[in-house]
Amino acid sequence: MDLKNWTIFSLLEPEFVAKIKMACVFGNLGNEALIVTKDDEVLALGSNAAGCLGLGNLNSTLVPLRVDALCGKQIAGFAYGSGPHVLAYTEDGDLYTWGHNGYCELGNGSSNQCWVPSLVQSMLTGKVVVEVACGSHHSLALTDDGEVYAWGQNNCGQVGSGMSANQSLPRRVNSVLSARRCITIACGQTSSIAVTDTGEVYGWGYNGNGQLGLGNNVNQLNPCRVGALAGVVVTRVACGYAHTLALTDVGALYAWGANSYGQLGTGTKTNANAPVLVASNVGRVVDVAATHLAHISAAMTQSFRVYMWGQCRGQSVSSPVATPFSSLHDVFACFASPSVMWQPVQVEQQVCERVADSMRQAFDDQSTSDLTIMVQDRSIHVHKAVLKIRCLHFRSMFQEHWQEDNQSVIQIDQFSHTVYRAFLQYLYTDEVNLSPESALELLVLASAYCETQLKHRCEQIIRQGITVENAAMLYATAIEYQAKELEEFCFKFFLNHMTAIIQSEGFSSLDEQTVKDFIRKAAKCGAFKS
Template structure:
């Protein structure tokens, strides 16, 4: 049974395929050379129409001022005409942009023709084509093509899942297929086409998307983006003044225009060790501290000096978790020195417990002797 084409509507250029330019208010069968033939796919440009038959033949009719019918000329056609230039290939998909056409063969080859003002044909230039031309997409087999009648943008998806776009892109012209991070050709038109078009929910996030917190963490100690370096024990730590000023009152005061530090690109630090100061700066980027209890004592000293109360609490928590018989006395001394009340009480209790445990160990050792 033949699969027939019906058309209706505005017909100023013969896009209805009725043999005239009279508007067609109701559906009318497109006959002539499509009569009794099996049509498997149709596509419409702004004022042109295309059809693909089950044997891979392609027909076009309507406006052809830019060569979008692929007939080798730019004369309008009031009835369907076969695209003879594609006689040696079998086309299984066809799509139309505003005034250009793309065709995909059963072998995964892409052809394009018609208007090329924005590079929408993907030929590397902006010259219109009156006949189909083979378009290379990184030597990959193309499995899907897309265009939109309201846009001058083209898209294709390869067998490897890569999505390419070319043509009009937010006011720019992309004349060769350009690899995107999308997984669907639909997203190309939602993001790049003018006007933007989509028929489903759009996701613009991709695998490399980072949150603000993740981005800050990633840029800590990054020479590429930093505008300031701290030098401690001969080692450098790369940071960003803006982040430090936002996160720490000490640095907000330091980087005033009338302070010498505001003009420096390298600031020397000699009152704290490299691991401690690095942990402090990293805390400003991540809100987290990763230090052993012994180094946390030095960070507690820094937090006290810089009036970083939340950091003091984090240090106290680290120290509490790390108290042992060997370090109990030094940690208790640190608690007293830095006026850490909660840590003071905890350390004192732990110190007594550790002393008691140590006493039992000594006692048992003496008994064994």
């Protein structure tokens, strides 16, 4: 996926983005982010509510700043609450927490905010944390030996301690889980879910919307097994604000809990307090996603098709809808409210060049080209197949009757080398890099070759690039190429800045007839009335 899909990353330079290994976007408005680079630096940017960026202060920042306490620690993953508070665990299984702590969600024995990441110890000392999860104001950690630890707000039993008092230090969730090995965990706003190595699902905490899947709406102070899933093996769970998704080892997807936005994907908006089989018509599901800060659900099928449903940018979608996305993260970047990550993005290493990069390098490469286009006695090396795929003009030209063996060189006389080269480069890169003056000639070429998208791009360059100095020349060129809309645009700009333009060098170089025609037209528009 492209990190630029997340607004908070839109100002990052490409060179910096290339160094990113992992990133996490969080916060009630999706305006905070943590970044881990390939050289093990940790940086943060955003509004920094409750000191959640870990910078030691409450200052916001548009540029990434180092989180010194985490640099060099080999951070493996993050989780966040809505305070917000943040959890980070390392490759060695150490756990760090910081941010909001009004409900003891940092697990440091106090309820004081912490603006710098601090190591969590107590009962986790000597334990290896392999997964973390956060609800609104409570936290879970899973260790490599399958134990679940919880702490923080516990008004609904979400800590699973058998009581309803907040818990300031991590303690193991015992009861029925003490004899079971867990493989994954998840949190809703005020509920908790764990899956065992035998595929059983257990839930505890708030259950007012049926998000624990127990067949009732009673809060649970201790883990309870989701009995309706007996006989199926669950391998993965994901929790939304008040709903739960469970994926089985055969690719079946179950959902339960709140459904006011259609987030269960059942085709209705009726809550379900027990698991319901959903998305059975999309094929085998291989991954699911949800976040406790939103009411949206997403799934990927075996054929790499991504579906979404629930609250999608304010719309209620009650059945899975196919998207053009290739990643579940794109669903949350483009349609979640707020646009936060359901889990950190692991940025893939580019082992080989992308198609776009290869195409860019192939342009004007004599070693691979099979066609040379001569413009003003200068050669441009291209590929017939690319031109046929990208341009209707060339597709028509290179029909079977065209004698390819005898024509490995084409002569172009109607356009300048600079403009024709820019046109061919556009076919390879989708980019245009020309001055407004040259873009006008390219506009004429685009019109002749029926390249509508290129015409729009040229018009944009000209409109955005017109100045007092070049307005007269653009006006004259628009007349020469019979570009009526641009001629009118330049004329209006001329009228708005007439005194300055008339005094410019560009105006003095206009031919006499163009000047006379302009004065006549300007007079009709009342430009000379006192």
